[in-house]
Amino acid sequence: MKKVAVVTLILLLSAGLVWAKDYEIQKKAGDLSVVVKMDKNPAVMGENGVVVAVKDSAGKEVTDAGVKVEYTMPAMPGMPPMNYGAVLALNKNAYQGKLNFSMAGPWSIVVKILRGGKTVSTKFSVDVQ
Ligand SMILES: [Cu+2]
16 A cells, blocks of 8 residues: 555544544534533433533633533423433533433533623534433
8 A cells, every 4th residue: 555545544544433432512602612522422321421621712721611511302202301400510621520311312402601690502412322
């Protein structure tokens, strides 16, 4: 193989490994950028570790915010709506906590960031296996 081909292959392989390791999603909340990582991919019933990294518009890590994750599943036949919340704790410049999904299926997740008396939020959904 030519060297270029080998390098390309290695890049593809390592990108694949990173993808498979953690669930990761990048979002905007107001003028903050938010990266959410979950330690299970796909997310599973029971405990899933979550880490939220927040940066301001200048790209500086935000460590003076309050971060909460709300996760909900709308009502289904035979099941009332389910709403949970987790307050994350700052650890090494990111906010960490655990989400505990009580059933498989689609969950809506809202990340709320309180800073300087103002709350911004962003939402996404995960399919719990
Ligand atoms: Cu349900």
